[in-house]
Amino acid sequence: MSDEETNSGVESRISAPDLSCPKCNHLLPNGLGVIRCLMCKSEVKVDHEGTKKKWREEKISCPSCSKVLICGVDKRPANLQCAACKTHFVLKPNRPKIEIACPACDRKLRMNKRPGERDIACPACEVEFKVSF
Ligand SMILES: [Zn+2]
Numbered sequence: 775m776s777d778e779e780t781n782s783g784v785e786s787r788i789s790a791p792d793l794s795c796p797k798c799n800h801l802l803p804n805g806l807g808v809i810r811c812l813m814c815k816s817e818v819k820v821d822h823e824g825t826k827k828k829w830r831e832e833k834i835s836c837p838s839c840s841k842v843l844i845c846g847v848d849k850r851p852a853n854l855q856c857a858a859c860k861t862h863f864v865l866k867p868n869r870p871k872i873e874i875a876c877p878a879c880d881r882k883l884r885m886n887k888r889p890g891e892r893d894i895a896c897p898a899c900e901v902e903f904k905v906s907f
């Protein structure tokens with residue numbers, strides 16, 4: 775993993791559980807705390823002790839000196855400071871990825887899993903289609 779983004783931040787490898795909105799049944803944005811459904815705007819309180827524990831114990835390499843640090847913080851994003859080189863950086867929330875197959879040519883497309891409906895253009899056959907989560 776050498777082509778990580780620059781010093782601006784590191785993406786957490788641990789995502790919160792995938793949950794659906796209890797009101798409209800769409801996928802909620804990934805995270806813990808008070809999560810706002812992007813579709814019906816209702817607020818849902820999400821808590822998950824297992825995720826918090828994994829977040830506290832997550833090991834990340836400092837984007838500047840590559841020293842491995844234990845996060846120690848049970849929320850994302852987390853503002854961290856490297857104990858070795860003192861660089862401040864942000865541990866960003868994990869963006870869950872999903873693979874879907876183009877309905878026309880069956881090519882696998884990898885994308886961020888975001889709630890709501892999106893128009894996708896297949897890079898292989900240029901067919902446009904919609905996905906929604
Ligand atoms: Zn909703």
Ligand SMILES: [Zn+2]
Nearest residue numbers: 836839856859
């Ligand atoms: Zn460092």
Ligand SMILES: [Zn+2]
Nearest residue numbers: 876879896899
């Ligand atoms: Zn296609």
